[in-house]
Every structure is written in structure tokens, then in C-alpha cells.
Amino acid sequence: MPEPILRLEAVGKHFGGVVVLEDVSFDVRAGSRHALIGPNGAGKTTLFNVISGVFPPDEGRVLLDGLDLAGVPSRRRIGMGMARSFQNIRLMPHLSVVENVMLGQHARPGLLRKLKPVGLLPKSRERDEALEVLDRFGLDAYRGQVVANLPYGIRKKIEVVRALMAEPRLLLLDEPAAGLNSTETAALRDFLMEVSARGVTLLVVEHDMPFVNSLCEHVTVMNFGRRIYDGPAAGAREDEAVLDAYLGTHHKKGASDAA
Ligand SMILES: Nc1ncnc2c1ncn2[C@@H]1O[C@H](COP(=O)(O)OP(=O)(O)OP(=O)(O)O)[C@@H](O)[C@H]1O
Ligand SMILES: [Mg+2]
Known part of the structure; x- marks a missing residue:
């Protein structure tokens, strides 16, 4: 085994x-x-x-x-x-869906990411990746919306997607x-x-x-x-x-x- x-x-x-x-x-x-x-x-x-x-x-x-x-x-x-989602939703309520999902990328392993301070990264590739995953999960329509305004079921899914972004x-x-x-x-x-x-x-x-x-x-x-x-x-x-x-x-x- x-x-x-x-x-x-x-x-x-x-x-x-x-x-x-x-x-x-x-x-x-x-x-x-x-x-x-x-x-x-x-x-x-x-x-x-x-x-x-x-x-x-x-x-x-x-x-x-x-x-x-x-x-x-x-x-x-x-x-x-190892990544996890929580029983009680822990998204950043005042950020948009795509911004929340992108936050999940920053915990990824990899020297390059660790050397680049958050905020100084060229955002386009990370944003594209986040949008692609949102699209695959049928969440594309919510990409720009502020999380606080979304229904519970949608926020639950976004939590899973965010955890996945850590690969x-x-x-x-x-x-x-x-x-x-x-x-x-x-x-x-x-x-x-x-x-x-x-x-x-x-x-x-x-x-x-x-x-x-x-x-x-x-x-x-x-x-x-x-x-x-x-x-x-x-x-x-x-x-x-x-x-x-x-x-x-x-x-x-x-x-x-x-x-
Ligand atoms: N920080 C804490 N301090 C004191 N007791 C706690 C704490 N966290 C959990 N407990 C207690 O531990 C027990 C197990 O709680 P836990 O949340 O792990 O259960 P669970 O299996 O996840 O339940 P549920 O299906 O309702 O989510 C419960 O009796 C709970 O009250
Ligand atoms: Mg529980």
C-alpha cells in the first residue's frame, strides 16, 4: 500500500x-x-x-x-x-468574487510566488486563471459582484473555488x-x-x-x-x-x- x-x-x-x-x-x-x-x-x-x-x-x-x-x-x-473551506463562510465580503478567488492563489507553493510580494504581481494571468475556474463552475455571471450581496449558495461555491486556487x-x-x-x-x-x-x-x-x-x-x-x-x-x-x-x-x- x-x-x-x-x-x-x-x-x-x-x-x-x-x-x-x-x-x-x-x-x-x-x-x-x-x-x-x-x-x-x-x-x-x-x-x-x-x-x-x-x-x-x-x-x-x-x-x-x-x-x-x-x-x-x-x-x-x-x-x-493542504487547503480547506470552512463550515461558516469566510470570504472577504467587500471584495468582488474574482478578487476573493484570486486571494486563494497566494498560498500556492513555489519560490517565484513567495519572492514576489502580494500586490506587485502582474495580475492578468492570475485573474485569467480565476475567471476560467469561475466559468467552469458556472459562476462567471457573478465575477464582478461584491460577495456581501450574493445568495448563500453562491458564496458557498465561491469558497470551494477559492480553496482550489491554492492548487x-x-x-x-x-x-x-x-x-x-x-x-x-x-x-x-x-x-x-x-x-x-x-x-x-x-x-x-x-x-x-x-x-x-x-x-x-x-x-x-x-x-x-x-x-x-x-x-x-x-x-x-x-x-x-x-x-x-x-x-x-x-x-x-x-x-x-x-x-
Ligand atoms: N472552541 C471550543 N470550545 C469549547 N467547546 C467546543 C469548541 N469547539 C467545539 N466545541 C465543542 O466540541 C464538540 C464538537 O464540535 P464540532 O463543531 O467539532 O462538531 P461537528 O461534528 O462539526 O458538528 P456539526 O455537524 O454540528 O458541525 C461540540 O460539543 C462543541 O460544542
Ligand atoms: Mg461542524
Whole structure:
């Protein structure tokens, strides 16, 4: 087996006396489309924060390409090939769509970019790239609009596009389909399939199970800060612990519409 792109080893995190993550271990295979699911409060976003370096784990390790990320700040993790979107939108509301997307380019690895201070770069090529991605995602019509004036669903998509502009090898998405209608969700799924086909590994937190099932082949399920399932997506739908987590212990009566 090739080395996983991301490995979590017995990760633990507590806030005060509250244990939010406990002994969480799993691998994300390079090139895979991997979902991280679980009920509200299970610890999914906290785990994303640990992976992306928002705060350190209290126990355990996070490894990218076999390299222990302890002490590596989040900005450098982006340069190492990891980008993320946030559950709550974090765009610059007063900038235009294309300006927001261009901001995602500045975290790219590459000596040339690091040597050129932001603001002094010839903007035309970066702008063209940003416009091309917006066009591919059907967002061309919004390119010049100020983000603050746009509907929620559109802003969610722009966040994903911005994360992609860093040219990550590993893309972490926290509820990318939340607030999208079914047409928008299908478009997002197709777009992420395309991204995946170009070799980007996806780790996706999502509550929308049809979306998860149509995008991801591998699923890790969390409940109360612990990993309760890690394996093929199909297996999760029949797993007793997963059904219990979503439906309580009485799931056997009506498990057909499970998870
Ligand atoms: N900074 C913090 N301080 C204290 N408690 C926190 C903090 N961040 C998260 N928690 C708690 O940790 C638990 C897990 O939260 P987290 O946001 O990781 O869950 P989640 O799985 O992402 O849930 P959701 O599906 O609702 O987004 C929750 O009980 C939450 O209240
Ligand atoms: Mg969350």
C-alpha cells in the first residue's frame, strides 16, 4: 500500500474538561474521495481544525505524506498542499468574487510566488486563471459582484473555488453542500468529481447523505468524538454502530431510510 496522504494517529482534543476528540485514527488514501460524517457535535469540524493547524491536538499526531505536522502553522500547511473551506463562510465580503478567488492563489507553493510580494504581481494571468475556474463552475455571471450581496449558495461555491486556487493535493471541505438546492448540489458533486479526476484527494464533511454516497467511496464515521466506523461507504449504511449513532438503538424497526 502506498503511504497515505493524511494519517491521523490517536488524535485527542479537549476544551476545558470536555473531551471533544478521543483516540481518533484513520488514513486518507492519496487520490481518494473520503467522507467524514457523524451527528451534530461529533467533532468533525474540531478534527478539521486540528488537521489544518488552527489548534494543536492534545494527544496524537497528524501526518501529511508521512511527515509529522506538529508545530507547522496552518499557513505553511497550505503551502505543503493542504487547503480547506470552512463550515461558516469566510470570504472577504467587500471584495468582488474574482478578487476573493484570486486571494486563494497566494498560498500556492513555489519560490517565484513567495519572492514576489502580494500586490506587485502582474495580475492578468492570475485573474485569467480565476475567471476560467469561475466559468467552469458556472459562476462567471457573478465575477464582478461584491460577495456581501450574493445568495448563500453562491458564496458557498465561491469558497470551494477559492480553496482550489491554492492548487492543493488534499482538499478539506466542511459541509460544502449545506444550504445548496438539489440542482446546485448535483453541480457541486460533478465539479468535485472533476477535481478528483485531476488527482486532488478530497476529505469532505457533509450531512447530505445522497451527496456523500454519490461522491465518496470511503467513509469515516464519528460520534461523541470517537471514530465508530472507517471503511467502504456501502458498509457504513449497514453498520450497527453507525445506525445506532444516527437513529438510536431502536433503528431495527425502520432502518430502511437510515443515515
Ligand atoms: N472552541 C471550543 N470550545 C469549547 N467547546 C467546543 C469548541 N469547539 C467545539 N466545541 C465543542 O466540541 C464538540 C464538537 O464540535 P464540532 O463543531 O467539532 O462538531 P461537528 O461534528 O462539526 O458538528 P456539526 O455537524 O454540528 O458541525 C461540540 O460539543 C462543541 O460544542
Ligand atoms: Mg461542524
